Amino acid sequence: MKFSGQNLLVTGGSRGIGAEIAKEVAKYGVKVWINYRKSAQEAEKVKKEIEEAGGKGAIIQFDVSNPQEFVEGIKTILDVDGRLDYLVNNAGITRDKLAIRMGIEEFEEVIRANLTSTFVGCREALKIMSRQRFGAVVNVSSVVGERGNMGQVNYSASKGGIIAMTKSFALEGAPRGVRFNCVTPGFIETDMTSTLPEKVKNELLKNIPLKRLGSPREVAEGVAFLLSDSASYITGETLKINGGMYM
Numbered sequence: 001m002k003f004s005g006q007n008l009l010v011t012g013g014s015r016g017i018g019a020e021i022a023k024e025v026a027k028y029g030v031k032v033w034i035n036y037r038k039s040a041q042e043a044e045k046v047k048k049e050i051e052e053a054g055g056k057g058a059i060i061q062f063d064v065s066n067p068q069e070f071v072e073g074i075k076t077i078l079d080v081d082g083r084l085d086y087l088v089n090n091a092g093i094t095r096d097k098l099a100i101r102m103g104i105e106e107f108e109e110v111i112r113a114n115l116t117s118t119f120v121g122c123r124e125a126l127k128i129m130s131r132q133r134f135g136a137v138v139n140v141s142s143v144v145g146e147r148g149n150m151g152q153v154n155y156s157a158s159k160g161g162i163i164a165m166t167k168s169f170a171l172e173g174a175p176r177g178v179r180f181n182c183v184t185p186g187f188i189e190t191d192m193t194s195t196l197p198e199k200v201k202n203e204l205l206k207n208i209p210l211k212r213l214g215s216p217r218e219v220a221e222g223v224a225f226l227l228s229d230s231a232s233y234i235t236g237e238t239l240k241i242n243g244g245m246y247m
Contacts, residue, residue: 001228005085005134007031008227009077011064011121012091014043016190017140020216021088022046024224026055033077034059035091064091064117065109074124083132086227087125089118090140092158099153107154114158115165122169122180130176136227137179139166140219143186143242159184163238170236179235181226186242188214209244 008025012018013034022032023046032050034057036043043059050057058080062073077084092114095106118139129135144152145159163182170180187193187204193213196204205211222241225231240246 001028001224001230003028003030003086003228005030005136005227007033007077007081007084008086008088009033009035009060009074009084010088010090011035011117012037013088014039014046014059017185017188017216017219018088018090019046020220021090021223022057023050023053023055024217024220025086025227026050026057027053028224028228029055030086031056031058031081033057035064035073036061037063037091064089064121065113067116067120070117070120071124074121074128078128084125084128085132085135087121087135087137088140088223088227089121089137089162091117092140094152094155096151096155098151102153107157110154111158111161114155115161118162119165122165126169126173126176126178129173129178133177135173135178136231137169137173137181138223138226139180139182140223141166141182141184141238143184143240143246146184146238146240147246166238167236174235179226179231181231181234181236182238183219183222183226184238184240184242184246185219186214186240186245188216188219190216207245208242212243214241214243 014036047057062069142159166182
């Protein structure tokens with residue numbers, strides 16, 4: 001794959017899928033800004049791994065659920081690099097609970113952290129990339145944004161909103177040479193899934209035709225493709241990375 005751009009910001013890039021995305025894209029000579037909220041040590045570790053592999057990395061701390069912090073974070077990148085070529089909106093949270101027991105704040109907290117933050121990132125990226133007449137954004141949604149899930153009304157709503165919003169941004173960005181795409185991972189081997197009991201994992205596997213969980217690397221490779229010049233004629237699309245559990 002080839003990348004014409006120079007730098008990338010990955011939100012929630014210090015661990016899990018975000019860290020793998022950062023390391024994957026850095027392989028292609030792109031400088032990667034690793035965003036974190038609390039885990040400074042993990043962000044430093046990702047940066048070190050990138051640099052040891054011959055890549056370029058930088059870390060930046062801000063909370064994506066705070067719009068002002070997000071905007072200021074992007075301004076910092078512009079001050080240092082003078083541009084922003086790629087953005088991956090990956091950061092997000094879960095606050096799982098059955099809908100009948102879910103409070104308004106528990107619903108809105110997830111919407112702010114997942115959906116509103118993605119809007120802020122896309123909006124700021126579109127402003128910058130429109131002036132450059134170049135740029136690509138990938139938003140990390142989820143299979144539950146397509147099919148729903150018990151106990152995740154708030155999370156499903158936030159991730160479903162990301163899919164629809166990505167298409168709208170794609171329409172606005174296209175005349176300016178800015179692409180917006182989305183990925184919807186299924187069940188991926190992360191810290192979150194590692195704590196699941198074997199019985200629960202076995203039940204999950206019954207609904208996955210490929211009969212295994214995905215790896216963060218597999219998601220990262222899909223994201224890298226959508227950012228790259230190889231996907232230069234793709235915008236407004238949703239790439240399913242779910243082992244066939246939702247087609």
